[in-house]
Amino acid sequence: MATAIYLEHYLDSIENLPCELQRNFTLMRDLDHRTEEKKGEIDQLAKEYIANVRSLASEQRVEHLQKIQAAYSKCKEYSDDKVQLAMQTYEMVDKHIRRLDADLARFENELKEKLEVSSYENLERRTLKKGTRNLKEKKGPKGRSRKGSDDDSPRKKKLKNGPEFSESLLAVHPSDVLDMPVDPNEPTYCLCHQVSYGEMIGCDNPDCPIEWFHFSCVELTTKPKGKWFCPRCIQDRKKK
The missing domain is CATH 1.10.287 (Helix Hairpins)
Known part of the structure; x- marks a missing residue:
């Protein structure tokens, strides 16, 4: 279903x-x-x-x-x-x-x-x-x-997950991903400007220029409840 x-x-x-x-x-x-x-x-x-x-x-x-x-x-x-x-x-x-x-x-x-x-x-x-x-x-x-x-x-x-399969499929440690050669055509995400891996979370700001973030890069271990905004969008919202 x-x-x-x-x-x-x-x-x-x-x-x-x-x-x-x-x-x-x-x-x-x-x-x-x-x-x-x-x-x-x-x-x-x-x-x-x-x-x-x-x-x-x-x-x-x-x-x-x-x-x-x-x-x-x-x-x-x-x-x-x-x-x-x-x-x-x-x-x-x-x-x-x-x-x-x-x-x-x-x-x-x-x-x-x-x-x-x-x-x-x-x-x-x-x-x-x-x-x-x-x-x-x-x-x-x-x-x-x-x-x-x-x-x-x-x-x-x-549910807020990244653009790739979760860790049960990828089973890749972030440090291992960063050591891998990056395909120049592979899209990058997050504040670290790396390819997607593991669990990821999407910013709820529709105009966010980055959109997806690795849990570890934004200091998350579980999916937060309600809406979630990335550090950059939070700063922009405070300025407004």
């Missing part, structure tokens, strides 16, 4: 992605056509200049060269626009990849917590059969009272 919910939400988030990608690729192709036309115009102007340079007055030469320079400037403008579109397209896809990584990490944590609760409930049932009393007053996994409502269950609370 949880798998279906995560999948449905993710599919909804990428519903418009194909159209957005097609739009950007169409614009980039149009810029290519315009650039080719300008290159043809530059070749023609250059040929005319070379053929008539001796018969042209000084002012006419300057005017002709200015036309060629303007055409070159237009080509550069088209190229810059194409680069911007390419960067925008990359960020667009990378954003969905990071969301998928975060959803997978949250889903894995939910499964882990569900297994912990299930194991405890099985133990509780076996103990009840032996005649042990007042089990409801005993503590469940992670110190949670068994008489608490389902709404207090950790899996019902907001």
